[in-house]
Each structure stands twice: as structure tokens, then as C-alpha cells.
Amino acid sequence: METQVELSKEPLIPENGDLFDIIIIGAGPAGMSAALCAGRARLKILVLDKAMPGGQTSTAYHIHNYLGFPTGILGSDLSHRMEDHLDDYNIHYSCEGVDDIGQIHSAEKNVQTDLGNFYRTKAIIVASGLVPKELGMPFEKQFLGRGVSYYAQCDGESYRDKDVVVIGGGNCACYAAEHLSKFVKSLTLVHRSDYINAVNNLREKIFNNPKINILWNSEVVDAFGIDHLDKLKLYNRTTQQHTWIDARAVFIYVGRIPEKTIMSLDLNVDEDGYVITDEYMRTNIKGIYAAGDIRSKQIRQIATAVADGMIAAINVERDVLGL
Ligand SMILES: Cc1cc2nc3c(=O)[nH]c(=O)nc-3n(C[C@H](O)[C@H](O)[C@H](O)COP(=O)(O)OP(=O)(O)OC[C@H]3O[C@@H](n4cnc5c(N)ncnc54)[C@H](O)[C@@H]3O)c2cc1C
Numbered sequence: 001m002e003t004q005v006e007l008s009k010e011p012l013i014p015e016n017g018d019l020f021d022i023i024i025i026g027a028g029p030a031g032m033s034a035a036l037c038a039g040r041a042r043l044k045i046l047v048l049d050k051a052m053p054g055g056q057t058s059t060a061y062h063i064h065n066y067l068g069f070p071t072g073i074l075g076s077d078l079s080h081r082m083e084d085h086l087d088d089y090n091i092h093y094s095c096e097g098v099d100d101i102g103q104i105h106s107a108e109k110n111v112q113t114d115l116g117n118f119y120r121t122k123a124i125i126v127a128s129g130l131v132p133k134e135l136g137m138p139f140e141k142q143f144l145g146r147g148v149s150y151y152a153q154c155d156g157e158s159y160r161d162k163d164v165v166v167i168g169g170g171n172c173a174c175y176a177a178e179h180l181s182k183f184v185k186s187l188t189l190v191h192r193s194d195y196i197n198a199v200n201n202l203r204e205k206i207f208n209n210p211k212i213n214i215l216w217n218s219e220v221v222d223a224f225g226i227d228h229l230d231k232l233k234l235y236n237r238t239t240q241q242h243t244w245i246d247a248r249a250v251f252i253y254v255g256r257i258p259e260k261t262i263m264s265l266d267l268n269v270d271e272d273g274y275v276i277t278d279e280y281m282r283t284n285i286k287g288i289y290a291a292g293d294i295r296s297k298q299i300r301q302i303a304t305a306v307a308d309g310m311i312a313a314i315n316v317e318r319d320v321l322g323l
Contacts, residue, residue, distance in 0.1 A: 019120040022316050025125065025126050025127060027048075034309035039086060046091075046121070052095070053083045098112070127312075131257060137220070146228045151251075163245075165220070165250045167220055168191065174198040177209075178212075186211070192217065218236050219235050223250070290308075
């Protein structure tokens with residue numbers, strides 16, 4: 001199913017200093033699910049996202065494992081459907097990044113944004129998700145937007161008929177390689193180990209794709225280009241040899257890490273930086289809840305993010321608003 005869904009109607013715009021029942025940070029699946037649940041309870045809600053609604057889902061390809069879509073759905077279409085679902089509720093929305101949260105231990109907290117606004121609220125649901133992990137190589141910043149990308153779904157089309165590299169060996173790297181291989185000139189998958197850690201059918205697709213060349217036990221260690229990326233330097237961990245290959249783009253998929261912008265909050269986090277909650281999505285700070293991929297948990301998928309968002313909203317209603 002690859003239907004194009006109409007964009008949502010205009011949401012309500014918040015005013016600087018407004019008081020809300022709930023402020024939801026992040027409009028990915030967890031944040032939108034929380035907004036839906038709170039909207040149905042007729043609460044005064046503000047959703048803030050520093051980017052377009054949809055979160056990681058809008059950067060995903062074909063989603064095959066979300067219940068109700070037996071033939072799958074494009075990530076961008078699912079994002080639009082989720083956004084569309086919120087239309088009938090009075091939800092305030094603003095495209096602003098949350099920089100800080102003040103008065104965190106008070107009954108009325110305030111949220112400060114990168115546009116210089118602040119909003120007051122009785123409860124906060126942190127649903128700020130994950131961001132791509134960087135390799136930590138100088139060339140990433142040097143060529144960002146000029147050949148280095150973390151989003152094949154969004155940026156891939158610019159490299160039609162070009163030589164392209166994907167770094168990584170997990171599900172996301174394999175989906176990216178499979179997607180790009182349909183229209184690039186050559187696709188090299190560079191992986192530091194000798195095992196592809198992806199679901200079985202995806203692994204088979206990668207192995208059987210004649211356009212994908214896998215370089216095992218290899219790392220990208222340097223890059224060269226004048227105005228734009230042109231070549232990548234590889235290091236083979238087995239032979240300990242260096243080689244250069246042509247690459248107009250490199251897509252980096254070496255994992256995702258928790259979004260850290262609002263982590264100055266003294267929220268309890270696990271050793272990897274994920275927010276610890278109880279099963280009600282409560283954090284260690286009264287009135288602050290966390291939902292979705294940002295949480296310390298086993299499975300990070302759309303289904304679990306949606307479930308977390310709903311649980312968080314229900315418990316805000318009960319704990320904070322006494323409904
Ligand atoms: C390439 C790819 C493919 C995937 N494929 C699948 C799949 O097939 N099936 C599946 O179930 N899952 C898939 N996933 C995982 C799925 O997308 C995530 O589990 C899900 O999106 C998590 O939802 P979330 O709402 O917790 O976080 P996110 O989707 O990460 O959304 C968080 C939102 O918070 C916003 N935000 C962050 N910080 C701030 C801030 N300070 N202020 C304001 N806003 C902020 C971000 O802009 C973002 O929109 C895929 C992920 C990727 C990257």
C-alpha cells in the first residue's frame with residue numbers, strides 16, 4: 001500500500017507564556033500517540049518538534065511490521081497518516097526545538113525553546129527519540145551535506161547514477177543499501193565485521209543483490225574531495241591494507257543514540273543515556289514522563305513507541321490532572 005495521504009489541516013499556534021496541561025517534546029510516533037490520547041481527553045496540549053512531524057518514521061523506507069498494513073506502508077505515508085489522525089482534536093503545535101526546562105520540581109514547569117519562547121505546563125512527556133550516531137571522523141563535518149549523509153531516504157535521490165557507499169551492517173544500513181541500489185551506479189556496503197546483523201529476509205536480499213558489493217572487516221578512515229566528496233579511504237582490518245575508492249556519497253548507519261538536548265534535566269538515565277521510567281512512563285521527576293525510543297527498554301519500534309505514548313498520556317491524566 002503506497003497511498004499518498006493528504007497533509008493535516010493547520011494546528012493551533014501557541015502564544016508565548018501560554019499554560020498547558022501537557023507539553024509533548026517530539027512529534028514522532030510516541031509523541032503523536034500521546035497527543036492523540038490526551039486530545040481525546042480534551043486536555044490543553046502543546047506538541048513541540050524541532051523538525052517536521054514523523055520523527056524517524058519519516059526517514060524510514062517501507063514499513064512492513066506495523067499492524068493494519070499487511071502489504072506495508074512507506075514511512076513518510078505512515079507519518080502523514082499519524083499527523084492526519086490528530087486533525088479532529090484541539091492540539092497546539094509548533095516547530096520549535098526545546099532547549100531547556102525550568103522549575104522542573106514545581107507543579108508548574110516551563111519549557112524554553114530555541115525560538116526564545118517559553119511555555120508553562122503541568123506535565124511534560126519527553127518523546128525526543130534518537131539521532132544517528134556519528135563515526136567521529138573529521139571528514140563527516142567537512143563533507144556534511146556535500147556527500148556525507150545519515151538519511152538515505154531523504155538525500156539518496158541526489159546521487160542517482162553515482163558511486164555510493166553505505167557504512168554499517170545492521171537493519172538500517174541494509175534497508176538503506178537496498179533502497180539506494182535501485183538507482184545508483186554502484187553500491188558498496190562497508191562493514192567492520194564479517195556478519196550482517198539484519199533480519200533474515202533483508203540479509204538474503206542484500207546477498208542476492210548483484211549491485212551491492214560488501215567489503216567485510218573494513219572501515220572508512222578518511223575522505224577526499226574539492227567541493228564535494230569524491231573518494232573514501234578504506235582500511236581492511238584483516239589485511240591491514242589501505243585503499244581508496246570512488247564515492248560521491250557516503251551514508252552512515254552505525255547506530256542511533258538518544259537525543260541529548262534536553263538531558264540537562266537530571267533525569268535518571270541508564271549507562272547508554274536512555275531515560276529510565278517505570279511501566280507508567282514516569283521518570284524520577286514528578287510530572288515528567290518519557291515515551292518511545294528515548295526510554296531505556298528492549299525493543300525500539302513504531303509499535304512500542306505508540307504504546308509508550310498512550311500509556312504516558314493516560315498516566316499524566318491520572319497522576320497530574322486527577323482525571
Ligand atoms: C531508517 C529507519 C528505518 C526504520 N524502520 C522501521 C520499521 O520498519 N518498523 C518499525 O517499527 N520501526 C522502524 N524504525 C524505528 C522507528 O522509526 C522508531 O522506533 C520510532 O520512530 C520511534 O519513535 P519516537 O517517537 O520514540 O522517536 P522519533 O521517531 O525519533 O521522534 C522523536 C522526535 O522528537 C523530535 N525532537 C528531538 N529532540 C527535540 C527537542 N529538543 N525539541 C523538540 N523536538 C525534538 C525529533 O525531531 C523527532 O521528530 C526505523 C528507524 C529508522 C531510522
